[in-house]
Amino acid sequence: MADPQSNAPLRAAAGAPTSGVIHVRTRLTADFTVISNALAQRRGSAVTVGVAAYILSLPDGTPVTITALCDHFAEGEILISRALRELEEAGYLERRRERTPTGQVRTRTYFYDVPDGAPEPEPDPEPDPDGPPEPPRPRRPRKRPGTAAVTPPSAAVPEAAPAPAPAETQTPVAVPLADADPKAIAVLANLRRIDPRLILSEQEAARLAPAVTRWLAAGLLPTQITDHLTARLPDHFLTRPVGILAYRLKETPLSAPPRGAEHPAGPAAVPLRNCDGCDRGFRSAQPGRCRDCRRREGRLPAVA
Numbered sequence: 001m002a003d004p005q006s007n008a009p010l011r012a013a014a015g016a017p018t019s020g021v022i023h024v025r026t027r028l029t030a031d032f033t034v035i036s037n038a039l040a041q042r043r044g045s046a047v048t049v050g051v052a053a054y055i056l057s058l059p060d061g062t063p064v065t066i067t068a069l070c071d072h073f074a075e076g077e078i079l080i081s082r083a084l085r086e087l088e089e090a091g092y093l094e095r096r097r098e099r100t101p102t103g104q105v106r107t108r109t110y111f112y113d114v115p116d117g118a119p120e121p122e123p124d125p126e127p128d129p130d131g132p133p134e135p136p137r138p139r140r141p142r143k144r145p146g147t148a149a150v151t152p153p154s155a156a157v158p159e160a161a162p163a164p165a166p167a168e169t170q171t172p173v174a175v176p177l178a179d180a181d182p183k184a185i186a187v188l189a190n191l192r193r194i195d196p197r198l199i200l201s202e203q204e205a206a207r208l209a210p211a212v213t214r215w216l217a218a219g220l221l222p223t224q225i226t227d228h229l230t231a232r233l234p235d236h237f238l239t240r241p242v243g244i245l246a247y248r249l250k251e252t253p254l255s256a257p258p259r260g261a262e263h264p265a266g267p268a269a270v271p272l273r274n275c276d277g278c279d280r281g282f283r284s285a286q287p288g289r290c291r292d293c294r295r296r297e298g299r300l301p302a303v304a
Contacts, residue, residue: 033057047075048083055111064109091115097234103247105234184212187222194230197241204242211249218253
């Protein structure tokens with residue numbers, strides 16, 4: 001009789017899980033991204049985790065707008081924008097409105113490996129068995145996006161005193177508030193009615209008053225100046241509002257042309273007269289006959 005045969009599967013190898021995922025590890029040395037388990041195993045939407053992993057894999061400077069992400073993923077704008085809001089609420093993503101050196105306001109996106117952006121603890125250096133240990137080096141603070149690195153006091157290098165700025169680039173000395181133009185002060189004081197954030201101190205108002213006076217002298221109305229100063233303001237001020245107002249008042253507007261220069265006088269109208277031959281109306285500088293009557297009399301050549 002033949003030996004009994006069993007259709008049962010072979011027993012799993014010792015130590016291997018009997019269910020669930022089994023990882024087949026491969027050591028990667030290039031083209032990989034480090035992502036924390038807290039983010040990769042985050043409960044909720046899979047789109048949120050996928051968008052986070054994709055942003056972490058991109059080099060610095062790559063656009064991550066909703067339009068750019070929709071071009072990469074199959075999901076639409078609603079799911080992509082919802083994923084970005086969830087990452088922002090969780091502390092992984094931060095969008096800031098920053099002003100460039102040219103005065104333009106741009107939105108910059110910062111993505112953190114951990115929600116609070118705290119630096120990771122540095123391991124203690126191992127002692128050198130071949131010699132005495134080196135003195136510990138001061139820890140360098142981790143540079144967060146958008147902030148400048150701070151040099152420790154012990155390693156600070158003395159620098160030469162900066163040269164004084166040219167006379168035309170120095171900030172002009174503001175006149176006292178009592179000597180400022182009352183109309184200019186009234187324009188600056190009314191800005192807070194348009195935007196409650198535009199609250200100026202007496203010193204700041206005295207600093208901006210000469211520029212507003214120049215705008216008024218150029219022929220602009222107070223409402224026009226107010227519209228210019230309050231239009232398209234950023235959602236968040238990184239500095240005092242006086243800096244934004246001073247930048248917008250930096251250039252003196254062109255003076256209005258004198259009255260009558262906008263519409264120069266045109267040529268004088270030729271008077272309307274009646275023809276002496278047919279009594280038909282026509283325009284002419286001198287009285288006489290119309291063109292048809294002169295042609296019939298042979299004074300004008302016939303039209304072919």
